[in-house]
Amino acid sequence: MKGPDNVTKVGTYRSIETMMNPKSVAVIGASNNPDKIGHIILQNYLDEGYSGKVYPINNKRDGDILGMKSYKSVKDVGAPIDLAVIAIPADAVPAVMRECGLAGVKSAIVVSGGFAEVGKTKLQDEMLAIARKYSIPIIGPNCLGVTDPKSRVNTMFLPSYKIDRPKIGGVSFASQSGAVGSSIFDLIAHEGFGLAKFISYGNAADIDEVDIIEYLANDKDTKVIVFYIEGVKRGREFFAAAKKASQAKPVVIIKGGITNEGAKAAHSHTASLAGSYEAYEAVFQQAGFAIAKDMQELLDYAKVFDTQPLTTGSRIAVITNGGGIGVIATDAIYQNGLTLATLTKESESKLRKVMPPIVNIRQPLDMAGDADDKRFGDALSVISADPNVDAIVVIALFQTPGADSRVAATISHYNGIINKPMVVVSPGGSYTEVHKNMLENTGVPVYSSPGAATRSLAALINYSKYRKGVL
């Protein structure tokens, strides 16, 4: 996996900036055949409305590709090329890389597979040596490349009808694996997150985890860094970069190859040396990362970090329109090392005045199945102002007679004006989904189970303590 040792590494986090905001892109392997990867990538640039210059390159073709003038080589373009996206068979890549060097191409994303991950380390090294000779930083090979919804760059060679498109937002996601990358990209879009940057970096021949974390830590559009890694090559540098990144913004991580057998699978996947997970876990913890145990947790954690303020306190108030889920939430709070808040006497007496007599003023606050927007608002108003409350779990069951769009609007309103973290639990079907979307569009994180909501809140509190130095 390592490049030839006698050649200096070219790529840095600044190279990624060039790739994310190129003024001109050459798509090498561009084709009119919709089955070809180069076709899909070129089509992406057109579909996204990318405003820079695009040059289709195909050494076997004269004439237009997708209605654009094509070239047999980057050397024929005769204009500056910021980024070459290379989507041709692996064996042909070194020669093309040389042409890129001669043409003064500034950076390259090699999406082609067939290098170190299938044992062709020499081929990968050969390509790398050429790139380094011409000072071309590389992402890849064996990757999906990058997506930036803001600059409208998208090198992902997957049919666009198969993947939902995320809106512009604050979550950036980097993945060594293209499969994990594209499926989580799809989930991010489907669950309504906003995306800042997506980076699938495959074999990491040149640009690696260290460069990526430095780039995302410095990227002003990125609020939360989400990372899937299988192995890290430059351990010490990674640790330093990780700690620095964590001081700037939260990092949520999932590692593939935690078990011995998983590590073997990772090695045959991206030629990664997964190493002992204990060592990784120690690094992640010392760097203040939120460690996700599963893909769903990765998204659950990202959601709360993307939308909610930090707090080091762990006293959680629960308000609910269904008693049983309040019970489950209470269990989940204690199982995740948090505690139920004890409201002040003042809050209790205020609540007693606004709640109907049937409501027992205690924590969790079970407002009963007929709770409407007024009752949700009254409870949120009192509880959010209580100095004994650090964060709030709102259980809004939209199956109940009183819960409707006004309840969702009320929760959104309070989410906007209070400076304490709030998470919502709303399990359910179609009617609930509509209101989940309503809430998430206004920055309220919604979960379908108390466990997921509470674990995410615990991750937020844990990170807050890390940031304040109390962990």
Add this chain to the structure above:
Amino acid sequence: MKGPDNVTKVGTYRSIETMMNPKSVAVIGASNNPDKIGHIILQNYLDEGYSGKVYPINNKRDGDILGMKSYKSVKDVGAPIDLAVIAIPADAVPAVMRECGLAGVKSAIVVSGGFAEVGKTKLQDEMLAIARKYSIPIIGPNCLGVTDPKSRVNTMFLPSYKIDRPKIGGVSFASQSGAVGSSIFDLIAHEGFGLAKFISYGNAADIDEVDIIEYLANDKDTKVIVFYIEGVKRGREFFAAAKKASQAKPVVIIKGGITNEGAKAAHSHTASLAGSYEAYEAVFQQAGFAIAKDMQELLDYAKVFDTQPLTTGSRIAVITNGGGIGVIATDAIYQNGLTLATLTKESESKLRKVMPPIVNIRQPLDMAGDADDKRFGDALSVISADPNVDAIVVIALFQTPGADSRVAATISHYNGIINKPMVVVSPGGSYTEVHKNMLENTGVPVYSSPGAATRSLAALINYSKYRKGVL
């Protein structure tokens, strides 16, 4: 919570049968006012197309209710009444229960709240004494009652536009909590499960956990029993019934009130004495129950039990069209106490013949991102026949160029013909959802993360061992 001790318990599991298949139903508290619970229940019976006789009862009204002749009392009906659904203020229930007794009503579901759960134990006991005097078994009070999509009985008083409607199927769900009940009911419908019976039993004044588990164990439409409980009143009887049920069919359980604070919340919710969770856990384990740690796990487990055959073996083969998720799945397999299968030499050589050269014939089998229906079929054909394989995890990423509806159809086909458990992992957005639905409609359980899929498979294997006496 306990009825007056000097009166014998009336309800048994056979009483529930009467309530699920009544020839005639009286809705007490029926109303033309759509805000009234009695209105919603009556409307449900009309909407569902219930074929028995329905008698609206309202003591304040002459004339029709929802176009049907109404009566001031059940005593005025002058025809047999199998079930009375009582939806009136708590204070009025004892008198109405007496009228039911005098009219020879065979069973009653008391949906009204305002009894033991708010401290009115005497009122509940008074009602219960009358019911017992007239030998009327009761579900409730403080509950949603029952739903049976086959007999079209539905006493759930929640607006039908807020809850998805499940199709007829094999999962039965009983919940002490109405809130947990209705939200999981909604999720069951939304996730495409088929429902056999739904029972929300609230304060369990008469019919309780023991009767319900006996009923569902005996119910021939129920393949899987799913249970939310807060407390059990008749511990020894419950344990005996639980063990017996588990020998007939799988039981998935989640308990509210696991922590001390959760137990307090449960007590104020349904007046349940939650007791020590360790004791409950021991009983559940000895009874072979699958214990869900969260609401989502409850559904995850139900899905695999509802659709897949049992196996006591724990050698899992993985086939995937994305390497990274194969790595995560491998980790999940070992973290859940299972192992990757070692294929026979014969299987390996067969796979080598049908897979392209780039595919490394090992476990997990990474078939590469261009795997199509043919490749999925070839892999499933060889692996399902391998004697070293006990169960299969299929990772089908529908973002990839090769994966489409034919891949889903191929997986469905093999799910139908092989006699080993199979679970599918397909994380993604809209395009994936369509194919998830395709798969689940043919009885393939689909999960959005390797963790959920593998945990569910482990629960299935654990239960299989219990059934075979090897646990």
